[in-house]
Amino acid sequence: MKRYLEKHIQEDLKQKIVLLSGPRQVGKTVLSMQLTPSNVYLNYDSTSDRRIIHAEEWARDVQLVIFDELHKMKKWKSWIKGVYDTEGNSPSLLVTGSARLDTYKKGGESLAGRFFPYRLHPLTVKEICKHLNEKSEIALDKLIKLGGFPEPYLKNSETFAKRWRRTHTDTIVREDLLDLERVRDIKSIEILIDLLRTRVGSTTSYTSLANDLQVSIHTVKHWLQILENLYIIFPVRPYHKNIARSLLKESKYYLYDTGAVEGNIGARLKNIVTCSLLRELHFIEDTTGSKTALHYLRDKEKHEVDFLPVINNRPVKMIEVKVSDDRFSPSLLRFQNFLNDTAPVQIVYNLKRKKSKGLASMQPVHEFLRDMRLMDGH
Structure with a gap:
């Protein structure tokens, strides 16, 4: 199936190395192979592929070279930096790996100015x-x-x-x-x-x-x-x-x-909403360079609101998740007084009809997730 990052990665591969990370079996390899049929796929876990990587003997008459699990190679960042500095991005270079890729890129040799990172999430x-x-x-x-x-x-x-x-x-x-x-x-x-x-x-x-x-x-x-x-x-x-x-x-x-x-269903429902919000925030961060974060709200009296997505240090929505309660959460309305520029929304799994109260709105969870937009143009 087509994935939401495809066209963005295709554009960036024309000018930079792309580092694609995400959970194991989230679809990174399938996505990589779908970017162009003209590709070479090399997995560092494979003995024969590892020999090709060390000898730098992959075919150059393709559009894309995919290096999977490359972070297991000693000083992999220095190595891929050398390939890029010597050969440029013809063919384009894509490095994929599980979360370890994200961990390993934090220290040591710098790839600054040579790559764009992406994080692939599960389906939403x-x-x-x-x-x-x-x-x-x-x-x-x-x-x-x-x-x-x-x-x-x-x-x-x-x-x-x-x-x-x-x-x-x-x-x-x-x-x-x-x-x-x-x-x-x-x-x-x-x-x-x-x-x-x-x-x-x-x-x-x-x-x-x-x-x-x-x-x-x-x-x-x-x-x-x-x-x-x-x-x-x-x-x-x-x-x-x-x-x-x-x-x-x-x-x-x-x-x-x-x-x-x-x-219960409440725990899974809340987890789905959280994953969807984080996916959206990471997508905004990876494609626009904006700084994003996902928080929850809690005061000294222990009033709580489930989620507060923040973009460039500005809260963009207050979100409360319920299975069937169609009464507005007092905490949601309470925090509205402190964050009066932030739209409050209560999303409910079993909701018979939509509601609104001042700036606060109530809508079905499935509609909110389907139409989610935290930033204009995304």
């Missing part, structure tokens, strides 16, 4: 409606049951999705994790993932997790960062105009794979 209602022509209500219900990773979603079988998920998580933990970090206690990290699956959308108590796992708070924070680097989880932090203060407050963690969330 918006993308499904546009490229698979499914109705938004059906797409949302399938995402709740199957999650947004392309293979289980397209198979449309809950049994297949469960079997796929088992091997998917095991591969990440047993292979990707060991490639990225020297971690001895794999079993405890698996238990941590299981604990997070049951606590989606709840404020994270590092002390509680440390007690459950019988490790230090420092270790828990380190493990959470590893899982974030591997695109298993992502944090949503409380909003504060002083960014440093927001980083110190308790985060809420969500999963990239909604199908792995354990709990």
Whole structure:
């Protein structure tokens, strides 16, 4: 299927190296191969491909060379920089990899001025409606049951999705994790993932997790960062105009794979909305260079609003998610007084009719996700 990043990557490949990262099995390789039929695909995990890469003997009479898992190569950034500086972008160069690519690009040799990064996300209602022509209500219900990773979603079988998920998580933990970090206690990290699956959308108590796992708070924070680097989880932090203060407050963690969330429909629904918002914000950031962030709102009296997307330090929407409550959230209306330039919206799964109250609006979740627009032109 066509993916939402295709035309943007095709344009950027004409002038820069493109680094495409994202969760394992989110569709990076398929997307890469779809960009042009005139390509060479080289996977660093393959012995024969690895020889070709080291010898720099790939065919040059193609439009695109795809290097998958290249970050496993020692000093890969220096190497790809040398190729680009020597040969330019004819053929174009695309480097793909799981979250480790994002992690490895933070230090060491710089690729500054030579690349554009993209992050590919699982399927959302918006993308499904546009490229698979499914109705938004059906797409949302399938995402709740199957999650947004392309293979289980397209198979449309809950049994297949469960079997796929088992091997998917095991591969990440047993292979990707060991490639990225020297971690001895794999079993405890698996238990941590299981604990997070049951606590989606709840404020994270590092002390509680440390007690459950019988490790230090420092270790828990380190493990959470590893899982974030591997695109298993992502944090949503409380909003504060002083960014440093927001980083110190308790985060809420969500999963990239909604199908792995354990709990009621409310937990999965909130996870779907979070993933959709993060996908939209990353898309804006990767295609426009704008600075984006996803927060939640909470005051000292513990009034809360689920989500506050922020673009270039400006909050753009306040979003409260409900399964069936068609009364406006008092917290949503309360925070409207403090962020009066930010549109409040309550989105409801089982909603009989739309409502509005002043600047606040209420609409079905599936419609909000289908029509989501956080920035003009996106």
